[in-house]
Amino acid sequence: MALVSLLRVGRRHVKALLKKIAAMPIKGTLLPLVASFCLGVLVTTLTFETRREDYIMSEGVNEALHWRPDKDHSMVAYGGPKAFFSWLFGIKHVHDEGEGKGSQGSYTHSPEKTVMDYKTMHVHEGNDSVADQLSRTVRVLCWIMTQPKNHQKKAIHVKATWGKRCNILLFMSTADDESLPAVNLHITEGRNELWNKTKAAFKYVYENYYDAADWFMKADDDTYVVVENLRHLVKDVDPKTPIWFGCNFKKFSKQGYMSGGADESLPAVNLHITEGRNELWNKTKAAFKYVYQNYYDAADWFMKADDDTYVVVENLRHLVKDVDPKTPIWFGCNFKKFSKQGYMSGGAGYVLSKEALRKFVVEAMPNPSLCRADGHGAEDAEL
Numbered sequence: 001m002a003l004v005s006l007l008r009v010g011r012r013h014v015k016a017l018l019k020k021i022a023a024m025p026i027k028g029t030l031l032p033l034v035a036s037f038c039l040g041v042l043v044t045t046l047t048f049e050t051r052r053e054d055y056i057m058s059e060g061v062n063e064a065l066h067w068r069p070d071k072d073h074s075m076v077a078y079g080g081p082k083a084f085f086s087w088l089f090g091i092k093h094v095h096d097e098g099e100g101k102g103s104q105g106s107y108t109h110s111p112e113k114t115v116m117d118y119k120t121m122h123v124h125e126g127n128d129s130v131a132d133q134l135s136r137t138v139r140v141l142c143w144i145m146t147q148p149k150n151h152q153k154k155a156i157h158v159k160a161t162w163g164k165r166c167n168i169l170l171f172m173s174t175a176d177d178e179s180l181p182a183v184n185l186h187i188t189e190g191r192n193e194l195w196n197k198t199k200a201a202f203k204y205v206y207e208n209y210y211d212a213a214d215w216f217m218k219a220d221d222d223t224y225v226v227v228e229n230l231r232h233l234v235k236d237v238d239p240k241t242p243i244w245f246g247c248n249f250k251k252f253s254k255q256g257y258m259s260g261g262a263d264e265s266l267p268a269v270n271l272h273i274t275e276g277r278n279e280l281w282n283k284t285k286a287a288f289k290y291v292y293q294n295y296y297d298a299a300d301w302f303m304k305a306d307d308d309t310y311v312v313v314e315n316l317r318h319l320v321k322d323v324d325p326k327t328p329i330w331f332g333c334n335f336k337k338f339s340k341q342g343y344m345s346g347g348a349g350y351v352l353s354k355e356a357l358r359k360f361v362v363e364a365m366p367n368p369s370l371c372r373a374d375g376h377g378a379e380d381a382e383l
Contacts, residue, residue, distance in 0.1 A: 140227060141209055142217045144221050151180060151182060161224070170205065201218070202218075218260070280378065288304075288357065299354070301325060302352045302357050303350070303351040309347070324353075350380070
């Protein structure tokens, strides 16, 4: 019975059971219970699986866990003993700390776990050889425009992720901060002072790092850069040539200028929908209808994501490469908070096959018995 019970209990119950065992007297039932417990752990570790939506990962756990789509297209972790003990000691259950702000069912991280070091992520052996070679031959200094109130909100995440791939990473601010560290340029903070701040930052870089790098990149603290692609872009260009690269805008000058931020370059589609959280279902229907009418034959899979979502598109392609897009199917992170059959989280994003998109727009949307007709409701749960 102890074995059967162990296989059914959750992580919190396993920990509680461990505490009870530790407090029991040595005589009597302790020895058989310990033996049953050890046997149960052995079997459990060999058959371990857990769903991604139920747990959040702490640092290093990615190396132990492997993920695969389940029958209902949610993500399931597996991986034997190493994965089990990572699950038991390195992952926090969302119900242990309550749910976070934002989308329903979003993961809740403690402050010290919100930063993921990319070095803990799995790299397929040999696949990074070109990137390693370029990092030695194409030296890139990245300086990040930030401000004191963004040091712990934005800048710290640049440092923890793509900033590590720069040969030199600097944060230009108006206050000292040893945790980054930030360079205090002794400039008045404010949008009207950005030109002053930019000049001071480039002067600081020139005076202190001119001989330490070949290319000097400026980015904001809400920018994400694939530094390997940047190196690939400039690898055949002589850094002694006076040249710069960026997204060229011609809004204020005929010859154009390189955008300091990328917001205005977005080809946004006006769906003519009232903005607001209560209108998300309306907005989602309008968006999928627009995509179906204009891009149905241009793609096989159609992914919806929020503007604060990061997607490794290569992994997405690998996930669906053996699935026929003519099959009405969708993938995502399956939640069961509001419906028994579950729904794919809109916060994490989901992807529809070509046939799933057609059935949704052509068959479901016009039929009130299949698809909610008004614009209210949670878009992911309604879908």
